[in-house]
Amino acid sequence: MIAERPCRPPVSDGRPPRVARVEAAGTSTNVRVAIPFGPVGRVTSSPSGGQARRRSPSGLPARGAWATLDGVIVVVGCPSYRPPEGAAPEGVGGMAAGVATAVAAAGGEVQLIGRIGDDAAGDALILALGRAGVGHAAMLRDPGRPTPLLAAAAEAAEVAEDDLLADLDAGAALADAVLGAEGASSAPAPAELLLPERPEERPRLEAADIELALRYLPEVRVIVLAEPIDEASARVVADEAAGAGAQVIVIVAPGTSAPDALAGATVLEAPPGDPDGAFARLVAAFAVALDAGAAPAEAFRSAAASAGWEAATA
Secondary structure, X not given: OOOOEOOEOOOOOOOOOOEEEEEEEOOOOEEXXXXXXXXXXXXXXXXXXXXXXXXXXXXXXXXXXXXXXXXXXEEEOOOEEEOOEOOEOOEEEXXXXXXXXHHHHOOOEEEEXXXXXXXXXXXXXXXXXXXXXXXXXXXXXXXXXXXXXXXEHHHHHHHHHHHHHHHOOOHHHHHHHHHHOOOOOXXXXXXXXXXXXXXXXXXXXXXXXXXXXXXXXXXXXXXXXXXXXXXXXXXXXXXXXXXXXXXXXXXXXXXXXXXXXXXXXXXXXXXXXXXXXXXXXXXXXXXXXXXXXXXXXXXXXXXXXXXXXXXXXX
8 A cells, every 4th residue: 555644735846735746766767646635655666677566467457446447538649659670569659658558458448649640650550559459539640740650779870870871971970970979978879769859850739639639539537648738738638627527647757747727637757767668557557547436546546556566665
């Protein structure tokens, strides 16, 4: 169980008093959760690599763990596509896709609101989501931007080199750019890169997109914002959630806070990375419990326990 302490106001993010904080700390995981009007506590993943201890093979509650799953859980965020390579099968990437597929694995009805390219990779991504049980009725297609691709770092480097060969005439400049000029960073390269690397070159959701999708989808019980949104989009989500009586979960980057319009939402501060999907599964279990009608504090306690997270020591 989560160790409970008297409620206290948040430390520095400007939220109102009586906000619960639940933290998960491990060698590779550091999660902070703000639950309005709930108890304060800490949970932690197991110390071996920061991975959550699981009570079921999927890391999620079994079907029927809560009374009813009769609403729709909506996850907002743009997914990416991982093409098959060698013996590795295709896959989907991004926090939104990770949470959505985990909700589906738990037996919840889930729809993903996002925007992807109107291209072959987007077609393959839609099929992959469908096979995972994720609804895509509100997935928009963007003819002007490509579907983001997750590529191995080595493959991404080859793409970057080809671009440089096309754009640069001077051999010395090419060598500096591809091989690394003197004083280049020695930080280890990531295992995967998201292409295009510039966020402005990828499809992105606008407030009008989110408003249209939320009005189109019926019986919305829980909305999970899996990536940062602007204030205009936040106001849309707040208004639509109030009208539908839906709970809102906001995932924020470390050291950041949710938009002011979502002050009443549950806020989860994500770890810097989630390579094994433990955090996405925790969020999914929380959303499933909310969909079943549990109050936020009780839903998080149930989710933490079902996903194998345990009380942290002070």
